[in-house]
Amino acid sequence: xxxxxxxxxxxxxxxxxxxxxxxxxxxxxxxxxxxxxxxxxxxxxxxxxxx
Amino acid sequence: xxxxxxxxxxxxxxxxxxxxxxxxxxxxxxxxxxxxxxxxxxxxxxxxxxxxxxxxxxxxxxxxxxxxxxxxxxxxxxxxxxxxxxxxxxxxxxxxxxxxxxxxxxxxxxxxxxxxxxxxxxxxxxxxxxxxxxxxxxxxxxxxxxxxxxxxxxxxxxxxxxxxxxxxxxxxxxxxxxxxxxxxxxxxxxxxxxxxxxxxxxxxxxxxxxxxxxxxxxxxxxxxxxxxxxxxxxxxxxxxxxxxxxxxxxxxxxxxxxxxxxxxxxxxxxxxxxxxxxxxxxxxxxxxxxxxxxxxxxxxxxxxxxxxxxxxxxxxxxxxxxxxxxxxxxxxxxxxxxxxxxxxxxxxxxxxxxxxxxxxxxxxxxxxxxxxxxxxxxxxxxxxxxxxxxxxxxxxxxxxxxxxxxxxxxxxxxxxxxxxxxxxxxxxxxxxxxxxxxxxxxxxxxxxxxxxxxxxxxxxxxxxxxxxxxxxxxxxxxxxxxxx
Numbered sequence: 001x002x003x004x005x006x007x008x009x010x011x012x013x014x015x016x017x018x019x020x021x022x023x024x025x026x027x028x029x030x031x032x033x034x035x036x037x038x039x040x041x042x043x044x045x046x047x048x049x050x051x
Numbered sequence: 052x053x054x055x056x057x058x059x060x061x062x063x064x065x066x067x068x069x070x071x072x073x074x075x076x077x078x079x080x081x082x083x084x085x086x087x088x089x090x091x092x093x094x095x096x097x098x099x100x101x102x103x104x105x106x107x108x109x110x111x112x113x114x115x116x117x118x119x120x121x122x123x124x125x126x127x128x129x130x131x132x133x134x135x136x137x138x139x140x141x142x143x144x145x146x147x148x149x150x151x152x153x154x155x156x157x158x159x160x161x162x163x164x165x166x167x168x169x170x171x172x173x174x175x176x177x178x179x180x181x182x183x184x185x186x187x188x189x190x191x192x193x194x195x196x197x198x199x200x201x202x203x204x205x206x207x208x209x210x211x212x213x214x215x216x217x218x219x220x221x222x223x224x225x226x227x228x229x230x231x232x233x234x235x236x237x238x239x240x241x242x243x244x245x246x247x248x249x250x251x252x253x254x255x256x257x258x259x260x261x262x263x264x265x266x267x268x269x270x271x272x273x274x275x276x277x278x279x280x281x282x283x284x285x286x287x288x289x290x291x292x293x294x295x296x297x298x299x300x301x302x303x304x305x306x307x308x309x310x311x312x313x314x315x316x317x318x319x320x321x322x323x324x325x326x327x328x329x330x331x332x333x334x335x336x337x338x339x340x341x342x343x344x345x346x347x348x349x350x351x352x353x354x355x356x357x358x359x360x361x362x363x364x365x366x367x368x369x370x371x372x373x374x375x376x377x378x379x380x381x382x383x384x385x386x387x388x389x390x391x392x393x394x395x396x397x398x399x400x401x402x403x404x405x406x407x408x409x410x411x412x413x414x415x416x417x418x419x420x421x422x423x424x425x426x427x428x429x430x431x432x433x434x435x436x437x438x439x440x441x442x443x444x445x446x447x448x449x450x451x452x453x454x455x456x457x458x459x460x461x462x463x464x465x466x467x468x469x470x471x472x473x474x475x476x477x478x479x480x481x482x483x484x485x486x487x488x489x490x491x492x493x494x495x496x497x498x499x500x501x502x503x504x505x506x507x508x509x510x511x512x513x514x515x516x517x518x519x520x521x522x523x524x525x526x527x528x529x530x531x532x533x534x535x
Contacts, residue, residue, distance in 0.1 A: 023520070024508075025396070027394045027395065027512075027518070028512075029518050030395055046512070047520075050431075051424075051431050051436050
């Protein structure tokens with residue numbers, strides 16, 4: 001598990017992220033928080049409705 | 052005192068010539084220039100005939116001729132398996148054709164925004180005259196028409212939109228201000244469509260509920276539009292406009308805005324007014340949403356299937372004090388998604404399902420049926436938008452499993468027994484659980500069902516003022532006096 005967390009952190013460290021959440025799935029802010037914790041810089045967050 | 056839903060009505064209006072004016076198709080057509088014109092032609096080639104729309108099984112469920120469970124027994128795709136004995140008239144309302152709807156639109160127009168040619172006016176006059184809802188006064192509003200040359204000139208030189216029937220221009224809708232985006236032709240057309248279809252469904256409601264228009268005290272519109280002007284965009288009021296068209300001379304009203312959850316907010320507001328003794332008869336009405344027509348057309352074209360978002364939908368409900376017969380709204384079992392609550396799906400569903408039921412000491416399995424957002428999956432899946440009702444039912448089943456009410460292996464059984472297939476047009480506010488209300492009222496009056504929890508969510512974040520979601524729920528229960 002720790003190894004996976006390290007790999008995720010390496011994957012997102014220093015990267016810019018555009019986050020699009022989904023109404024019936026995961027909201028944008030929740031995804032943004034995860035990516036931010038993994039070291040990504042969030043440049044835009046939104047949630048959309050596709051129905 | 053208890054509050055009941057006395058009755059309800061549902062209508063569909065088939066508008067194939069207006070798929071081009073849905074928000075998504077119209078944007079794609081206008082942005083792409085010559086390609087846009089070809090796209091417009093291609094879209095028109097994929098719309099359905101009126102007869103096909105009437106015989107489409109989910110549409111027959113919507114107007115009450117078959118139960119949602121019967122969709123389990125009809126082969127998919129449903130659009131290739133029409134009902135042989137499908138009728139235009141339904142237990143809860145009807146499916147109106149485009150030609151007749153033009154008459155309703157013209158009658159709904161108090162500002163001479165809609166111009167129709169004299170030939171077309173004469174063509175629709177007989178149809179309008181045959182409607183049992185329209186009066187002599189209404190028919191006079193059809194007028195005598197405007198010459199085609201004047202209509203084409205208005206389209207070419209004054210930002211009017213052409214109006215089509217069977218692909219040919221039969222009229223136009225004009226703007227009513229040269230600089231106001233809230234009064235441009237497209238917006239006014241959306242608003243008039245919501246008004247006309249709202250009036251149609253309200254007339255059906257009065258007939259079904261045996262309610263006289265003059266007995267209505269208050270009208271709440273939960274439609275999806277933004278009636279207003281440059282100083283007060285979305286200010287309203289469609290409720291009074293629909294009420295006026297239906298002769299509710301003793302009523303006032305206002306509009307409820309809560310994205311797709313608006314019908315549940317409006318029903319709760321209506322029930323509160325009646326419970327508090329402020330008003331006796333409150334009507335909740337939702338007209339059809341032109342902007343959502345053809346929203347997922349590209350997915351349908353990609354899969355070589357008909358464009359299924361070709362119908363406007365209208366919904367209406369009469370809320371009154373307890374009559375000892377009709378199902379009651381349990382005002383002690385209201386679910387809401389609080390501002391401080393988390394917005395993940397589990398948290399939303401806990402707020403809307405588990406929390407209100409716990410308040411009255413009920414468990415999830417105590418409820419006979421759950422009505423969630425009843426989007427027809429045949430419309431959404433080809434566009435990659437998922438199967439909304441199924442996803443919601445699975446989550447509810449998972450919550451029942453987490454509460455150890457069912458075995459985790461039984462979640463699919465929960466979905467089948469407590470849920471139902473989606474059958475509603477994807478008109479935003481319309482699928483918001485309430486399409487099942489008519490079926491629930493019937494089953495409860497017959498004594499075949501005791502409870503249904505109605506659950507709907509709203510995507511507030513789409514307006515860019517908050518990242519919040521929204522949701523409401525209420526429990527409908529068989530009238531205990533009716534059980535004696």
